[in-house]
Amino acid sequence: MRQALEGSQAIAQAVSRCRPEVVAAYPITPQTHIVENISKLVADGVLDTELVSVESEFSAASVILGAAAAGARAYTASSSQGILLMAEVLFNISGLRIPVVMTCANRAVSAPLSIWNDHADSMAVRDCGWIQLHCLDNQEAVDSTVQAFKIAQDTELPVMVCMDGFVLTHTLEVVDMPEQDLIDRFLPPFKFQRALDPKRPITQGALVSPDFFGEIRHSHHAAMQKSAAVIESVDADWAALTGRRCGGLLTVEGPADAETGVLALGSMCGTLLEAMETLPMDRPVKLIKLRCFRPFPEAALREATAGLRDLIVLDRAVTPGLGGTVGTEVKGTLYGTDPGPRIHTYAVGLGGRDIPLDILPDLVATLDKPVAPFGVFDADLEKLAPEDR
Amino acid sequence: MIEIRIHGRGGQGNVVAAYLLASAAFHDGKYCQAFPAFGAERRGAPVAAFVRINEQRIFRRNQVREPHYMVVQDATLLHNRSLTGGLRPPGYMLVNSTRPAQEFSDEFGVWAVTIPATRLATEIVGRNVPNVALLSALITLNGMMPVTALEKALADRFSGSILDKNVKLVERASAEVEPGLWTEEVRHAASA
Numbered sequence: 001m002r003q004a005l006e007g008s009q010a011i012a013q014a015v016s017r018c019r020p021e022v023v024a025a026y027p028i029t030p031q032t033h034i035v036e037n038i039s040k041l042v043a044d045g046v047l048d049t050e051l052v053s054v055e056s057e058f059s060a061a062s063v064i065l066g067a068a069a070a071g072a073r074a075y076t077a078s079s080s081q082g083i084l085l086m087a088e089v090l091f092n093i094s095g096l097r098i099p100v101v102m103t104c105a106n107r108a109v110s111a112p113l114s115i116w117n118d119h120a121d122s123m124a125v126r127d128c129g130w131i132q133l134h135c136l137d138n139q140e141a142v143d144s145t146v147q148a149f150k151i152a153q154d155t156e157l158p159v160m161v162c163m164d165g166f167v168l169t170h171t172l173e174v175v176d177m178p179e180q181d182l183i184d185r186f187l188p189p190f191k192f193q194r195a196l197d198p199k200r201p202i203t204q205g206a207l208v209s210p211d212f213f214g215e216i217r218h219s220h221h222a223a224m225q226k227s228a229a230v231i232e233s234v235d236a237d238w239a240a241l242t243g244r245r246c247g248g249l250l251t252v253e254g255p256a257d258a259e260t261g262v263l264a265l266g267s268m269c270g271t272l273l274e275a276m277e278t279l280p281m282d283r284p285v286k287l288i289k290l291r292c293f294r295p296f297p298e299a300a301l302r303e304a305t306a307g308l309r310d311l312i313v314l315d316r317a318v319t320p321g322l323g324g325t326v327g328t329e330v331k332g333t334l335y336g337t338d339p340g341p342r343i344h345t346y347a348v349g350l351g352g353r354d355i356p357l358d359i360l361p362d363l364v365a366t367l368d369k370p371v372a373p374f375g376v377f378d379a380d381l382e383k384l385a386p387e388d389r
Numbered sequence: 390m391i392e393i394r395i396h397g398r399g400g401q402g403n404v405v406a407a408y409l410l411a412s413a414a415f416h417d418g419k420y421c422q423a424f425p426a427f428g429a430e431r432r433g434a435p436v437a438a439f440v441r442i443n444e445q446r447i448f449r450r451n452q453v454r455e456p457h458y459m460v461v462q463d464a465t466l467l468h469n470r471s472l473t474g475g476l477r478p479p480g481y482m483l484v485n486s487t488r489p490a491q492e493f494s495d496e497f498g499v500w501a502v503t504i505p506a507t508r509l510a511t512e513i514v515g516r517n518v519p520n521v522a523l524l525s526a527l528i529t530l531n532g533m534m535p536v537t538a539l540e541k542a543l544a545d546r547f548s549g550s551i552l553d554k555n556v557k558l559v560e561r562a563s564a565e566v567e568p569g570l571w572t573e574e575v576r577h578a579a580s581a
Contacts, residue, residue, distance in 0.1 A: 004412045271449045
């Protein structure tokens with residue numbers, strides 16, 4: 001049913017309709033409203049779940065690890081410092097191949113303290129071995145949340161649904177909330193083959209000697225790579241049921257023959273899409289919306305960028321001393337493609353900086369010049385002392 | 390697409406005002422988007438919230454820099470003269486004030502309308518929250534949607550005597566202004 005909902009409220013409802021058996025979370029801005037709304041659904045008797053109020057994000061992640069290891073569908077949500085406090089457990093969850101779902105309400109990481117949006121938190125744990133999906137709007141965040149539970153149980157890998165903090169979590173907009181019976185048809189009850197059971201004892205998380213560690217990492221990587229096909233097919237199945245897609249691994253919008261591409265992820269794709277359609281541009285531009293950041297969709301990216309002369313990659317986080325995370329990975333993926341595009345990498349919208357429509361023509365205007373080194377595109381260097389520029 | 394910027398102070402229900410207006414537009418069959426510009430989240434601090442209303446899906450997420458309409462919940466905020474920055478001509482600005490609108494129009498070069506929203510809210514609802522009265526006046530002035538749409542949005546959030554009092558406030562505030570005085574932008578957006 002179509003409703004006008006705040007993003008966090010929509011996510012809470014979507015999670016509730018996925019019938020999680022255990023929810024554990026610790027509040028942190030801008031994730032707070034998600035957990036508040038889930039608590040309310042439990043208090044109102046709408047959601048029957050074991051809601052665990054924990055004393056930290058470390059415990060939140062530990063509780064859902066244990067719950068899912070015991071065979072329960074489990075969920076948590078966090079942001080920023082909360083994600084970092086969970087980091088050790090996030091590696092344990094994926095290393096043990098425990099299928100859980102988490103919403104990351106993306107927020108900058110301190111210091112300096114910022115409660116506002118960028119992608120530094122989920123990027124900081126990009127190597128933890130979780131699937132990471134990014135959302136254009138609250139409809140995609142709702143649909144990806146439902147899909148995430150299906151992907152997790154089909155792949156036995158944990159899934160992080162990344163949605164831009166404030167920009168999506170605190171925006172009220174029209175969302176078509178999938179009905180309970182539709183979700184029940186799509187998402188069968190949680191079954192975990194390796195669930196801990198006293199009648200059938202197994203060991204999880206044993207010490208692994210050098211004789212096997214490399215093999216286990218290899219199999220984790222292979223499982224992540226295989227999950228790409230599952231992510232695509234789950235999105236296709238959802239589309240068959242609802243008529244809505246979230247964009248599989250990535251999607252391309254705009255004129256097919258455009259020789260200029262812009263690659264971005266998350267809610268900024270919405271602003272870029274509208275800029276493409278409404279602003280005069282001195283050359284045609286296509287948008288590559290990267291939905292799946294992990295596994296990184298190398299083959300799809302090579303296909304999507306074939307024929308491009310220039311590719312602008314926009315990160316919403318910085319790897320100090322290197323540049324943009326996504327930009328670096330795109331360069332790595334396209335290395336050796338002949339003829340590959342010239343790749344321009346920038347960070348934008350850090351710590352909640354507004355991304356205006358006219359950032360697109362401003363970016364395109366740089367293409368007449370030689371490729372510049374990575375930079376924070378919307379930084380005003382005049383604000384810095386000369387030695388810091 | 391119609392873009393609206395709401396200015397107020399923390400505690401005056403700015404975000405709720407934006408959410409209510411967007412929800413009302415949804416009940417009127419439109420697409421909508423409402424979000425706050427989060428700053429220091431404390432009572433009394435100047436805050437802003439944004440609303441977009443459109444016939445089609447809205448993709449852009451940037452803050453509203455050039456609103457068609459401005460709503461000012463607390464006239465003392467106008468000591469910051471840049472508050473009206475970006476307001477599109479002819480400068481529709483609705484102010485919660487007991488002062489004559491002409492004073493604001495002359496001082497800021499806008500087309501101001503004032504209503505005593507705080508007084509109305511205090512009298513009818515018993516709380517010093519001017520947002521609902523201002524929204525009712527705004528949609529009456531620009532004819533963007535019937536006040537019944539706002540009443541439906543209120544019914545999503547409130548019930549019982551609180552809802553009844555707010556509906557009464559909607560009707561009372563609507564009667565304060567000239568219906569359709571500011572329809573130009575709405576007609577233009579509908580034909581665009």
